[in-house]
Amino acid sequence: METPTVPMIILDEIAEDKREVCQSLLSISRAIEGHINTFSHTVDLVAHIRQYAEAVEIPLRHTARDHEGKGSFGYEMTQRSKHGSWLASALRDGSATLGHIDYLIQCLTPKAMPGLEGFIETKKIQDAIDLFEKSFPNARFTRNSIAHKSEDQADPKKAKRNALKEGEYDYGMKVGEGSSAYVEVYSGDTISISRRGYEGGDASLVSVSIGKESLSKLNQAFGLIISSISPLVEKNIEAAYKTWLSDRGIVLPPDQMKKPKVW
DSSP states (O other), rough: OOOOOOOGGGGGGGGGGHHHHHHHHHHHHHHHHHHHHHHHHHHHHHHHHHHHHHHTTTTHHHEEEEEEEESSSOOOOOOHHEEEEEEEHHHHHHHHHHHHHHHHTSSSSSTTSTTTTBBBBBHHHHHHHHHHHOOOOOHHHHHHHHHHHHHHHSEEEEEEEHEEEEEOOOOGEEEEEEEEEEEEEETTTTTEEOOOOTTTOOOOEEEEEEEHHHHHHHHHHHHHHHHOOHHHHHHHHHHHHHHHHHHHHHHHHHHHHHHHOOO
C-alpha cells in the first residue's frame, strides 16, 4: 500500500470547520502507513538474518537478563554472537513499531478525536482496532518495556516491580527461589520480554512476532482504516487542491484534475 503524495499545505484551503479533522485523518493515516512500511523492512531483515544463520549453522537465540537476590536463574544463554545481537536489534525495533501503530490507531476514535462523526465509519475503525488487538495483544506492553528499560533499571524499586518473580516461564526458564529477573529472549521471529508490572500486578513474560503473518494482519487493519474514511474527507481535500492550484495559476490537464487521489 502507498499513500499518494498530496502537498500538506493545501489543507489550509479547507473550510475551517472541516480542516482540523481532515488534517488529522490524513496525518494519522500516513503515519500508520509509514510505520507499516518500516515494519515490513524489519520483517525482511529478520528473515535475512535467520536465513544467513541457518546457512552457516549459527544458533540464534539471544538472551539478555539482569537479576538480583539469592538462588539460581536456571537458564543458560545459548550464544551471545553478533548475529544474535542483530536479531535482537531488529526484533526490538519491530516490537516498538507495533506499539507506535497501536497508539496511532487508538487516535482514530470519536473519544480520542471529537468531531469525527461523518468523516469516518466508526464500525470499520473499531473492526481495525479489534483486529489489531486480537493479533497483537502484547504490542503496547513490549513497546513500553523496551522504551522504559533504562529508566526502570536505574530505579531499584521499579526494577524489582518490573522483574519476573520466582517461577517457571517459557523457553524452559526458571527464576530461582528468592530471586527476580528482567528477561529478554529473541528466538526465531519472536521477542519475549518482561512486561512491566502495573497497578500492583506482577511482571510477566509477553511475546510478539515480527514475521510475514504479522505484516499481513497489519495490512488488513490498515485497509479497514482507509476504507472507513468518508468520501467527504477526500472531496474536501480535492476542492482545496483545486483552489491551491488556481491561486498559483497552475493549470493541469483535465485527466489530472478529475480526481487527484488522497488515499
